[in-house]
Amino acid sequence: MNLGADLLVFTLVLAGFAAMCTSMDRHAKQLFRQSPPPTVRRLRALAGAVALLLALAPAIDAYGLSVGIAVWFGFLAIASTLLCLLLAYRPQALQLVFSIAATGALFAALLDG
Amino acid sequence: MRFDQPRGLRQSMSWLHTWSGLVLGWFLFAIFVTGTLSFFRNEITFWMQPELHRADKSRVDLDRALQVLAREAPHATQWSMTFPSSRNPTLGLSWQIPAGGESRATAGEAPREGGRDRANAPRERKPAGEGAENGAGARAERGGERGNPAFRESAKNLPGAHGEDLRQRADGQAADSARGSAVSRAAQAESAQQQQIAQAAHSQAQGGSGHGRDARVVLDPATGERLQGRTTAGGNFLYRFHFELYGMDRLWGRWIIGIATMFMFIALISGVIVHRNIFKDFFTFRPARGKRSWIDAHAATSVLSLPFHIVITFSGLLLFGPMMIPTAMQGAYGDNPTAYMQAMRARNLGQTSSPSGERAPLTDLKPLYDAARLAWPERGVGSLTITHPGDRGAIVEFRQPMMGGSLAAGRSTAQTLKFDGATGERLDPAPLAPPTLVQSISNVLIMLHRGFFASPVPRWLLFLAGVGGSLMIATGMVMWRVARQKKQEKTGRTPFGHRLVEISNVAGIAGLLVATAAYFWANRLIPADLPGRADWEIRVFFIAWAAMLVHALLRRHKAAWVEQLACAGFLTAALPFVNAFTGGLPLPASIALGQGLLAGFDLCALFMGIGFFYAAWKVCRHVPRVRREVPEASAADHPADADGLEDGLRVLPVEPLAPAATHLQPEANA
Secondary structure (H helix, E strand, O other): OOHHHHHHHHHHHHHHHHHHHHHOHHHHHHHHOOOOOHHHHHHHHHHHHHHHHHHHHHHHHHHOHHHHHHHHHHHHHHHHHHHHHHHHHOHHHHHHHHHHHHHHHHHHHHHHO | OOOOOOOOHHHHHHHHHHHHHHHOHHHHHHHHHHHHHHOOHHHHHHHOOHHHOOOOOOOOOHHHHHHHHHHHOOOOOEEEEEOOEOOEOOEEEEEEEOOOOOOOOOHHHHHHHHHHHHHHOHHHHOOHHHHHHHHHHHHHHHHHHOOOOHHHHHHHHOOHHHHHHHHHHHHHHOOOOOOOOHHHHHHHOOOHHHHHHHHHHHHHHOOOOOOOEEEEEEEOOOOOOEEOOOOOOHHHHHHHHHHHOOOOOHHHHHHHHHHHHHHHHHHHHHHHHHOOOOOOOOOOOOOOOOHHHHHHHHHHHHHHOHHHHHHHHHHHHHHHHHHHOOHHHHHHHOOOHHHHHHHHHHHHOOOOOOOOOOEOOOOOHHHHHHHHHHHOOOOOOOEEEEEOOOEOOOEEEEEOOOOOOOOOOOOOOOOEEEEEOOOOOEEOOOOOOOOOHHHHHHHHHHHHHHOOOOOHHHHHHHHHHHHHHHHHHHHHHHHHHHOOHHHHHHHOOOOHHHHHHHHHHHHHHHHHHHHHHHHHHHHHHOOOOOOOHHHHHHHHHHHHHHHHHHHHHHOOHHHHHHHHHHHHHHHHHOHHHHHHHOOOOOHHHHHHOOOHHHHHHHHHHHHHHHHHHHHHHHHHHOOOOOOOOOOHHHHHHOHHHHHOHHHHHHOOOOOOOOOHHHHHOOOOOO
16 A cells, blocks of 8 residues: 555665664674774764654655654664664675665655655 | 662662563563454454455445345344455444334433442442443444444444544454354353443443344355354454453453553563663674573564554553543542543534434445445445434445544544435534544554554554564563573572473463464364354363473473474464365465465464474574683672673673674683
């Protein structure tokens, strides 16, 4: 029914969380051997947060205010759980997942109008 | 924790978290699992009636349906039809026949009823809202399960959120045909006072018209053929179990669950306080590290779905609110709970019609149905109610499927279309008072808890979050035990309390999964025409659960886990095959035919079964981690170790995520 919006919310949230992962000291070290400079990390965290907040818009648009927020939280939970498992078992795949999610978000945004 | 020594906030909270979680943890796990399944209780009930699986919902034969109604119930005061939906592909027909054929009395009767209640049922005075939930609500709900058309009427009489909500359920659920289920039979065994409430509320709900009969028929929408679904306790057993248990007074069951919910809320809040690095550890899970991994898993399942956990627990408490804290209601309405219901009814009730006594043929419904379908191209038509069919004053009312929609306004946005039954003229809907802010908030929370949504996606999200919550509780319970492993190894004996928790963990977690799967097996293996088969389904559930408890008592801890998880895995993963071989629609066919709800059930069972197998395999292969030689001094640094959790979360060293191989090696400096 709202599949376009669902996809958009999910991919945005996934990309946002992935960006946040790479901004965190522990995971950045895990991914890139050494932690990037603080400014880069802060920018990534900001970009991630913006993506998460952006995802709220299509969710509310598709489901109305109250259910939209609930749906947004639901997707947050799923995306973060996925990334948590990914970092534990396949950390190398994080960048791939981020690219897919970001492309997917663009694609879904175009689809959804 | 030593109480004779000064201690910090976090340490106190940690103690609170550990014990508030442990004491009712198995209860909470059962509530979470059955509650999570309840998000799909319509689907589960439908799966449990394989006779209905092959219904063809591609079109609706309205004429045939009306013929059936006219033949079966020519003197009914109300006919109802529930159109096929994504949650149930059958066409449900139901009707209501008055006892003496007298017309429905007006609401003016109600105060007298209330007075009688007060005189006879001292208990009812206190939980008035409870009376609403427990009496009219429960009754109406049961009516809904049987497809009682009076249900919608009675639902209108219920206060605030409940009324709104139950009315929704009438439509969402009228198609749910778990009639005469064991659940309702259990309800009949409730105390006399409860009966009193229920009866009073029921007759009140019907406007005092007394003991109307009601009946229900399920048709194949396209052919109009009558389908005979087996009697089953269905998803409703799981649903009712999750908020009032089984086999005891409902009020007792609700109080027990209410108290458990309170414990859950306490555990949640104290858990957030105990967890020092929520953001830093947000994405952290370190597998194969013994206790560390359990702490990570517990923290991750808690934190990542924390909004869900808080909302579901709080709204659960809210649903029990009128029962547990009736003070506000008593303050406003004194000792007269009926007054509260009346006030709420005035807000929610549209006017009802009364028959003219003059006969008149029913107008052709086809154009009206088409008009309704045209008016709601997206959501479609959920149900149809014909009040006083065959009378000049007949009313035809179409209603959208009752599944939330935008809840921003605090009420369901399901619209209705009303027509004059004799002339086919469009009637203006009665204006409803806008909900107050408090009502809106309450409605939103309760609808979220009950998962009424127009689209399946939010329901699936809730379901997944519920699975996360169940895992949170399960990992927490296991963690309590794992945290005490070291001490146990040191002393070389298992204290009674630890053994008790071990047994309860196996039986409460793996055992419940086995029992749930056995319940679904019982549904298919018990003969469809056996009298009282719904009771047997429930008995199988409890027998299986009890057997798992005995098994856990007899077997060693690890063996018990492996065997029960494997058993749950087999029973659950085999459900799609059981379905296919016992008359249900096989999985490939349900996918091909787009029967999403059957395919969803089967696939879910398959994946979960595989998941249980995997868990069994992991436990089976588990070798306790090679323990690093810890210098004595370091152990003495953490006297709180015995309390387990605080040690884990508080003394959380920021370990770098080293490659897995290195941390297993003995420390270089040791």
